[in-house]
Amino acid sequence: MAEDRPRVLVTGGSSGIGFELARQFAEAGHDVLIAAQDVDKLEQAAELIRERAPEVEIDTVAADLATEQGVFELHRAAGRIDILCANAGVGSGGGDFTETDLQKELELIDLNVRGQVHLAKLVVKDMAERGEGRILFTSSIAGIMPGPFEAVYAASKAFVRSFGEGLRNELAPKGIGVTVLMPGPTETDFFHRAGMDNTPAGQMEKDDPELVARQAIDALMADKHAVIGGGLKNKLETSAIRLFPDPVKAQAHRSQTQPVDYEGEGKGGLGPAAIGGLFFVGALAAAGTAVWLQNRQEEADGRDRRRPEAKADFEVAGQSQS
């Protein structure tokens, strides 16, 4: 570990969004530690990053972050962490709640919720002692609405979003900046692993993880409270859906996550046409205002908070996104 280079820990850094976060931080001159379970995937990912960024150190730790032992092992091996990307997470879907696998859902909670809290507790204490640090939590746009056919996953991401925003407020006086990333559907192993290949979300065209990671790094370094990943469509839809009550949000979510061959009954609530109409009118009327208000709020937040001093080499990570 080089004393003068910031060191970044990316959990779930062996593939998808986490791999892109690790690669982009490394290419911007940071030492990077990537953590995941599968040793071969980890080493392949590390090798790819070393080829792209030979001047920095790329380390790996294999650990199951759904277990207390795995989190402790990672923390012990990690050393000093200037930036934590708490990104490892899995989904679970492919059927309704009577059909999905309880064990898989409990493991999801262990990783997406329990593991995040446990690792954050250990890393935040270290950062607070040094009086500086940055943390990126990967939530999801699924975290802003109830998620039929992935209800446990969506709830876990709502937890991460709230947890991150709460810590942001609490830890600002200790010099620790926290940002919540909310990607939309992104082209990674996520949907296959979640058993959701057979859903509209699993089959739709998705955002590029390279773009999502770049937006996340820009937001983290600019000390924004949250960023929605992907294109303008995600940002507008997310701004609009926030204005609707939970049953409408749930139905909209369901249209993306219900398996295409689902034979169960009861679509519940509003039909797709009504939802589409509501979205169209709501999006037009609300999106501009919501985005404007959000930007104003972020600017106000930025003025009010005591920010950690940005180091020169932090600032080169990624390009600016408006």
Ligand SMILES: NC(=O)c1ccc[n+]([C@@H]2O[C@H](COP(=O)([O-])OP(=O)(O)OC[C@H]3O[C@@H](n4cnc5c(N)ncnc54)[C@H](OP(=O)(O)O)[C@@H]3O)[C@@H](O)[C@H]2O)c1
């Ligand atoms: N892709 C999307 O559409 C999307 C949308 C919104 C939010 N997200 C969130 O983005 C994050 C990254 O997911 P991704 O889309 O990049 O999926 P991905 O390509 O499947 O990556 C998941 C990463 O998490 C690691 N991981 C899984 N279980 C783990 C465990 N028990 N212990 C340690 N590491 C573990 C995986 O490593 P191993 O293979 O070694 O287990 C892998 O590196 C997740 O939190 C996900 O919820 C994704």
